[in-house]
Amino acid sequence: MAPPTTESPPSLRREARDLLLVAGGAIPGALLRWQLEDLGKGLVGGHAGLIESDLVANLLGTFLLGVIAGLPAPRPRLMLLAGIGFCGSLTTFSSWMLQISLALRRGRPDKALAVVLISLLAGLVAVGVGLVVGRRLGHRRLRR
Amino acid sequence: MAAPASNDALFVALGAVPGAWLRFRVVNHFEPMLPRKHWGTFGVNLIACFAIGLLVSLQTSCGLAADRTLLLLGTGFLGSFSTFSTWITELHDTIQRRQRREAVLLCGGSVLGGLLAVAAGLALGSS
Numbered sequence: 579m580a581p582p583t584t585e586s587p588p589s590l591r592r593e594a595r596d597l598l599l600v601a602g603g604a605i606p607g608a609l610l611r612w613q614l615e616d617l618g619k620g621l622v623g624g625h626a627g628l629i630e631s632d633l634v635a636n637l638l639g640t641f642l643l644g645v646i647a648g649l650p651a652p653r654p655r656l657m658l659l660a661g662i663g664f665c666g667s668l669t670t671f672s673s674w675m676l677q678i679s680l681a682l683r684r685g686r687p688d689k690a691l692a693v694v695l696i697s698l699l700a701g702l703v704a705v706g707v708g709l710v711v712g713r714r715l716g717h718r719r720l721r722r
Numbered sequence: 723m724a725a726p727a728s729n730d731a732l733f734v735a736l737g738a739v740p741g742a743w744l745r746f747r748v749v750n751h752f753e754p755m756l757p758r759k760h761w762g763t764f765g766v767n768l769i770a771c772f773a774i775g776l777l778v779s780l781q782t783s784c785g786l787a788a789d790r791t792l793l794l795l796g797t798g799f800l801g802s803f804s805t806f807s808t809w810i811t812e813l814h815d816t817i818q819r820r821q822r823r824e825a826v827l828l829c830g831g832s833v834l835g836g837l838l839a840v841a842a843g844l845a846l847g848s849s
Contacts, residue, residue: 600746601739608738608802609731615797636806643807644814658746662808667742669806672770673796675836676778679844682837694833701810702817709814 596658603663611635611668632674633697639669640701644708650716733790737798745803760812760828763805764835770804771836775843783848 614635643665646657674697681690745766752762777796809832816825 596746597743600742604738604742604802605735608734608741608798611801612731612734612793612797639807640810643811647811662746663742665807666745666805667738667802669808670801671767671804671806671809671832671836672774672800672840673804674806675767675771675833675840676774679775679837679840697806698810698829698833701806702814705811705814 599655599658600663603659603661603665604667607639607664607667611670615673632670632677633693633700636669636674636697637700637704639665641704641708642668644705645712645715646708647705648709648712648716650713730790730793733793734798737794737796737800738802741799741802745805749808760809760816763808763812764828764832767804767809767832768835768839770800771839772843774800775840775845776847777843779844779847 611632615632643661646653646661646665649656674693678690678693681687681693748766749759749762752765753759774796777792777800781792809828813825813828816828
């Protein structure tokens with residue numbers, strides 16, 4: 579602990595706050611993704627479930643990030659906590675790619691291509707819808 | 723069984739925090755240097771793809787580690803380090819700005835590069 583007379587420089591304090599905000603969002607985000615993966619496994623079974631569950635987490639996070647990005651007034655703290663922390667950790671690129679790669683190795687290029695295309699198109703739609711919702715939410719709040 | 727399940731959650735959370743921090747710092751670090759900020763996210767995702775390929779192949783070839791290592795490093799760390807939402811949002815942004823070349827490069831480069839990176843990781847780990 580620093581003695582109370584020497585104040586830590588504001589940049590350092592701000593950096594610590596930023597990291598705490600990111601971590602505070604990252605933990606629930608990763609836990610939710612992990613739970614969604616388990617849920618998918620239980621429902622569909624095996625790798626098919628994994629693929630689909632990553633899709634659920636990815637689309638949910640993409641929609642939410644769209645909402646945050648769509649808010650008219652920039653909210654740096656909300657972006658750190660919910661955007662970079664929560665949505666960033668809820669969604670994943672590496673597991674998604676791993677599943678596509680494993681589908682290719684199992685000789686299922688059709689499945690791999692379907693996962694790529696569905697994720698891409700649905701992701702772009704999710705962002706678009708999220709941006710619209712965010713803008714509307716922001717306007718409603720501004721009017722009040 | 724409540725105890726092992728909660729332990730598993732701890733492993734995921736312990737991996738997720740440094741993963742998210744590193745992504746945040748790396749993307750911020752490269753933002754002023756790269757002409758367009760989405761290439762920072764692109765780099766992070768490709769590194770994570772290589773690492774997850776390596777991790778999975780090491781696990782299967784050497785029996786390196788139990789499920790918990792995968793939870794900590796795979797689901798927690800690499801899952802949080804890499805991101806789908808930011809990538810798609812940036813891709814959406816390039817499309818809206820009608821930067822067609824940039825959008826094709828970002829989309830195709832990420833998917834093909836990601837597959838190559840996973841394959842390279844898998845090959846290195848099983849060699």
